[in-house]
Amino acid sequence: MNYFLHELKSSFFSLLKVPAFCFTIILTLGITLGALVTAFNLNYLVFVKPLVYNDHERLVVANHIRVKNHEVDSEGFQSYPSLVEWYKKSNSFDEKALISSDVTQITSISSMPRINASYVTPSYFNITTASMQFGRAFNESEGVNQYKPSVILTDKAWQTFFNREHDVLGKTLAVEDIQFVVVGVLSADFQQPQLTDFRSESLIYLPWDYNTIREESRTSWDDFLPHIQFVGKLKSSLKQQQAQHELTSLSDSGFRRNTQGSEYWKDVSLQARLLTFEQAIIGDSETTSALFFAGVLALLLIAVANATNLFLSRIVEKRRQLAIQAALGAQKQHIFRAMLAESMCLTAGALLLAIAVACCGIYLLQQNAAGQLPRLDEMSLNLPSTIFMLICGITLSFIFAGTASLAVDYRGLSSMLQSSGKGSGLQISSRLRVALAASQITLAIVLLAANFSLMFVASAKISQPLGINTEDTYYFTVTTGNKDLTDLSISQQAKELKKAIEAMPEVEAVSIISATPLSPRMTRSVTHPDRPRDFVRTNVVISDSALQQVFSQKIIAGRQFTEMEVRNNDKVVMISQTLAKVLYEDELSAINKSLIYNGVTYKITTVLADINNPSSNSFEEVLYIPSELEKLTFVFKKKEGVQISKQSIINRVRDYDSKFRVFLYYSMDDLHYRILKRDVATAIITISISMLTLLLASIGLYGILSYNVKMRQYELGVRMAIGANPFHIVKDVLKDNSKAIYWGGSVSVILISLFEGLRKELDFVNFNIDFLPAFTAMLITLLLSVFISIISLNGVANRSPIYSLRNDD
Amino acid sequence: MEKLKIKMKNISKIFYTGEMETHALKDISFDIYEGDYISISGPSGCGKSTLLSLLGLLAPPSSGQYLIENEDVSNLTLTEAATIRNRKIGFVFQQFNLIDELSVVDNVALPLKYQTPPVPLNEARDRAIKCLNRVDLGHRVDHKPNQLSGGQQQRVAIARALIADPAILLVDEPTGNLDSKNGDVVMDMLEQLNKDGTTICMVTHDARYADMAHRQLHLLDGEIVEQKQNVMEAV
Numbered sequence A: 001m002n003y004f005l006h007e008l009k010s011s012f013f014s015l016l017k018v019p020a021f022c023f024t025i026i027l028t029l030g031i032t033l034g035a036l037v038t039a040f041n042l043n044y045l046v047f048v049k050p051l052v053y054n055d056h057e058r059l060v061v062a063n064h065i066r067v068k069n070h071e072v073d074s075e076g077f078q079s080y081p082s083l084v085e086w087y088k089k090s091n092s093f094d095e096k097a098l099i100s101s102d103v104t105q106i107t108s109i110s111s112m113p114r115i116n117a118s119y120v121t122p123s124y125f126n127i128t129t130a131s132m133q134f135g136r137a138f139n140e141s142e143g144v145n146q147y148k149p150s151v152i153l154t155d156k157a158w159q160t161f162f163n164r165e166h167d168v169l170g171k172t173l174a175v176e177d178i179q180f181v182v183v184g185v186l187s188a189d190f191q192q193p194q195l196t197d198f199r200s201e202s203l204i205y206l207p208w209d210y211n212t213i214r215e216e217s218r219t220s221w222d223d224f225l226p227h228i229q230f231v232g233k234l235k236s237s238l239k240q241q242q243a244q245h246e247l248t249s250l251s252d253s254g255f256r257r258n259t260q261g262s263e264y265w266k267d268v269s270l271q272a273r274l275l276t277f278e279q280a281i282i283g284d285s286e287t288t289s290a291l292f293f294a295g296v297l298a299l300l301l302i303a304v305a306n307a308t309n310l311f312l313s314r315i316v317e318k319r320r321q322l323a324i325q326a327a328l329g330a331q332k333q334h335i336f337r338a339m340l341a342e343s344m345c346l347t348a349g350a351l352l353l354a355i356a357v358a359c360c361g362i363y364l365l366q367q368n369a370a371g372q373l374p375r376l377d378e379m380s381l382n383l384p385s386t387i388f389m390l391i392c393g394i395t396l397s398f399i400f401a402g403t404a405s406l407a408v409d410y411r412g413l414s415s416m417l418q419s420s421g422k423g424s425g426l427q428i429s430s431r432l433r434v435a436l437a438a439s440q441i442t443l444a445i446v447l448l449a450a451n452f453s454l455m456f457v458a459s460a461k462i463s464q465p466l467g468i469n470t471e472d473t474y475y476f477t478v479t480t481g482n483k484d485l486t487d488l489s490i491s492q493q494a495k496e497l498k499k500a501i502e503a504m505p506e507v508e509a510v511s512i513i514s515a516t517p518l519s520p521r522m523t524r525s526v527t528h529p530d531r532p533r534d535f536v537r538t539n540v541v542i543s544d545s546a547l548q549q550v551f552s553q554k555i556i557a558g559r560q561f562t563e564m565e566v567r568n569n570d571k572v573v574m575i576s577q578t579l580a581k582v583l584y585e586d587e588l589s590a591i592n593k594s595l596i597y598n599g600v601t602y603k604i605t606t607v608l609a610d611i612n613n614p615s616s617n618s619f620e621e622v623l624y625i626p627s628e629l630e631k632l633t634f635v636f637k638k639k640e641g642v643q644i645s646k647q648s649i650i651n652r653v654r655d656y657d658s659k660f661r662v663f664l665y666y667s668m669d670d671l672h673y674r675i676l677k678r679d680v681a682t683a684i685i686t687i688s689i690s691m692l693t694l695l696l697a698s699i700g701l702y703g704i705l706s707y708n709v710k711m712r713q714y715e716l717g718v719r720m721a722i723g724a725n726p727f728h729i730v731k732d733v734l735k736d737n738s739k740a741i742y743w744g745g746s747v748s749v750i751l752i753s754l755f756e757g758l759r760k761e762l763d764f765v766n767f768n769i770d771f772l773p774a775f776t777a778m779l780i781t782l783l784l785s786v787f788i789s790i791i792s793l794n795g796v797a798n799r800s801p802i803y804s805l806r807n808d809d
Numbered sequence B: 001m002e003k004l005k006i007k008m009k010n011i012s013k014i015f016y017t018g019e020m021e022t023h024a025l026k027d028i029s030f031d032i033y034e035g036d037y038i039s040i041s042g043p044s045g046c047g048k049s050t051l052l053s054l055l056g057l058l059a060p061p062s063s064g065q066y067l068i069e070n071e072d073v074s075n076l077t078l079t080e081a082a083t084i085r086n087r088k089i090g091f092v093f094q095q096f097n098l099i100d101e102l103s104v105v106d107n108v109a110l111p112l113k114y115q116t117p118p119v120p121l122n123e124a125r126d127r128a129i130k131c132l133n134r135v136d137l138g139h140r141v142d143h144k145p146n147q148l149s150g151g152q153q154q155r156v157a158i159a160r161a162l163i164a165d166p167a168i169l170l171v172d173e174p175t176g177n178l179d180s181k182n183g184d185v186v187m188d189m190l191e192q193l194n195k196d197g198t199t200i201c202m203v204t205h206d207a208r209y210a211d212m213a214h215r216q217l218h219l220l221d222g223e224i225v226e227q228k229q230n231v232m233e234a235v
Helices: A002-016 A019-048 A080-089 A155-162 A215-219 A240-258 A277-282 A285-317 A319-327 A332-368 A383-406 A410-416 A430-463 A487-502 A547-551 A563-567 A577-584 A646-656 A668-721 A726-762 A771-791 A801-805 B048-055 B078-088 B104-113 B121-134 B150-162 B180-195
Strands: A059-068 A071-075 A093-105 A114-120 A132-135 A150-153 A172-175 A178-186 A204-207 A228-234 A268-276 A473-479 A507-512 A522-528 A531-543 A555-558 A572-576 A594-597 A600-608 A622-626 A633-638 A661-667 B004-017 B020-033 B037-041 B063-068 B089-092 B168-172 B200-203 B215-220 B223-229
Touching: A002 A019, A002 A332, A019 A285, A019 A332, A019 A383, A019 A668, A059 A240, A059 A277, A080 A093, A080 A215, A080 A228, A080 A240, A150 A155, A150 A172, A155 A178, A172 A204, A228 A240, A240 A268, A268 A277, A285 A319, A285 A332, A285 A383, A285 A430, A285 A668, A319 A332, A332 A383, A430 A668, A430 A726, A430 A771, A473 A646, A473 A668, A487 A507, A487 A633, A487 A646, A507 A547, A522 A577, A531 A577, A547 A633, A572 A577, A572 A594, A577 A600, A577 A622, A594 A622, A600 A622, A646 A661, A661 A668, A668 A726, A668 A771, A668 A801, A668 B078, A726 A771, A726 B078, B004 B048, B020 B048, B020 B063, B020 B223, B037 B048, B037 B180, B048 B168, B048 B200, B078 B089, B089 B150, B104 B121, B104 B150, B121 B150, B150 B168, B150 B180, B168 B180, B180 B200
Parallel strands: A114 A204, A150 A178, A531 A622, A572 A600, B037 B200, B037 B215, B089 B168, B168 B200
Antiparallel strands: A059 A071, A059 A228, A059 A268, A093 A114, A093 A228, A132 A178, A150 A204, A172 A178, A473 A633, A473 A661, A507 A633, A522 A531, A522 A594, A555 A600, A572 A622, A594 A600, B004 B020, B004 B063, B215 B223
């Protein structure tokens, strides 16, 4: 042991003399190991670590699925009255709760921040094993239809809104102008279950009664909503199937009863699908997590191939020292031990860097992938990750030391001191060099092809023109506080407020609109007058006549709404190009024809160009109806070259009515960016990984190929001496390296084909590697290999042959 | 009138190691005529190999003028130097420097591959076999170099040096890696080649072999300290 410690010490000081070698190994291994530990941490949470909730295996989320003619028509959207029916009548659960999640506004604080809030029934806190720092969880007095204004704060809300005051209980917090009394503060380690569609962390919890679902949706069985859910703890004596059966019979009977007479819902049944908390929280992230791990592992393999090659070069450089040691009686194991000491010093350095990289990686994932990957708030450099990292480090040390020792021809070493030393004792076999270079090329091509596939899709989405002009356009909504207004009055106020905004000198046009062209919109069915049973699902946008002025959406045929048509609620509509094609096969022939919406016949006056909404769940059938809205939602376009602030809009709204407040305010470009955020992140991540892959592959290939050249330096000098010019030498070396390039390219083609074949067969991943990205990846890697082959000849082909013949560096 | 093949005028070569200058050759001048057989000798480190490198365009001179067949080759690019080396200079090294992966005939034909345009393969092979016959190795064409003795390898190297019909054959310690018997065979062969018209410039330590040349240049500390005409040549 003492000898080994001594060996470690002398290795450390010996390595200090080769800083470039150490820097390259520590940097490449540190970055890739750190990334691998981050990926491991995520996969450990996804695949291994049980949830923190008591009896988590009995916790379930119930979702509605609509089945039409034995096929699933829709999933994940909930019927409010059906959820309440489950909550009130089901007997399969020890505990059950309803949850709704939405953005709300704190009005008792001057900045009036918008925050995420959850509206829950009392059992939610038992189900999620919530413990309190202060006060209590909700009890029956905050149950359904009690309308008791209580609030439970998370630790973060307690810090943000009450500065951790210990007498917070009994104080009030105004949410949308309603005063809620603080009854409890959740402990800091409470983990909100990130259930599907609930992946935004709530800051406060309010009683279910105060949820933001509109009154008509609360009673409408055929209105299907996101962001509400039923959760429960199954009775231990029951199986999931039995509970699912009970919920299905409750929802289906209620649905049939309440949609009787509707032609559209005639063949539809409403069923329940139960998911365990694990299934709901993890969702479809298992493949993503596994692919993330596989991708980073491939990067690590490239780095390992690089490091192995560098170790081999290092041992060749140390051949004389090793020969002396062998002459003095060093055995194979001594040489292995010396190499192990060196590799352990280097992997220790790499592990230190890996810790920093893993911490950064975890932080970046938590900041940027929230909502897209599960259990991110639980990620940390925990014990399993640390053990995994250490195992990786030790394994790599043995791999490097073992490979380097195997390359030593021990017998050759002994005779080395008697010969000139040229070419004897220590040379890495050409087969191993080809294998190393080919593996670098293969891994680089496969990783780049996968990255490029994702990047091409993301960049196509990012660069796709929207079809509307979002420049200088803004969207805002106004709340009326607790002022009670009739629909008619709201409609009137909307018109007056529109005029007030229009009167601002910076504003070019204002429109009252039900939703922006990029937001999720109301979906309804329309039919062709001659095909009354042929329902076409379409988005519905209700707006006034100024909509075109704001967005400059292209009119394919027809004209804009007139103010008169808006005022009179005339039965005319504008439709999108796609809807025109679906109904009349041709956009031009749809003009002046009619369609049936809500049982009423409308005349088509206009066909508008499609909007390419990048949102993943959007579709292009859109119906535009002219009407005066009972909503205070606006879009406006500012004049070119002038500035307008959010505050000036807030002031103008306040000036109009001091109780009115601007609730949402954002530019359409911001909204567009928010929709594209995931694609932008994908593009940035894939570009970064591609660059890292190319960098690592370049370092590795350069190491191997320049070693090849070094081994052939004298021979190349001879060739030059007998008349080979630099071009001949480049050609010769390229020919020599073509074996590695050929094998690397071929194996990568096989691997990509295998991946595509398995993907088609098993459908285990939601992206494919197309020809173009695969071809681009191959072309770039092969060109890189050729380029590196050429630059590895630096100092040989571009210098007088005398240097090569003398084996001068 | 003998035809001038090589002219070196005031040639110097300086090597730089960091800030240190090493004057390997100082103001060397001499001529080589067609059919000449010159030996260069001197102690280790006197500049023999450097002079041979300059003669073979393996390195450029630091100053001075170097003419091959009246063409100034003092300042050539790597590619120009390679072309002239290929066409006009044949090299024979002390360590033979054959390429182990190639057969004997392919080693000999290698310079023809580097010509522009490259000599067709069949023609190159025929010419290589003729050269091998000249050095009495016509029966070993498809062997690999490591299947030959040291003397045979050196003869293959001589055949390779002759294949492009060079203006001059540069020979660096041709017997340095051979026993005396094989060394004598190689030297006899060089003598015969010279009699057949090949111009030869040879670096050697061995006074016995140096005496076989028509003219001897003796180098010391990078300078020619003695030029001696061989008696046989005088006769």
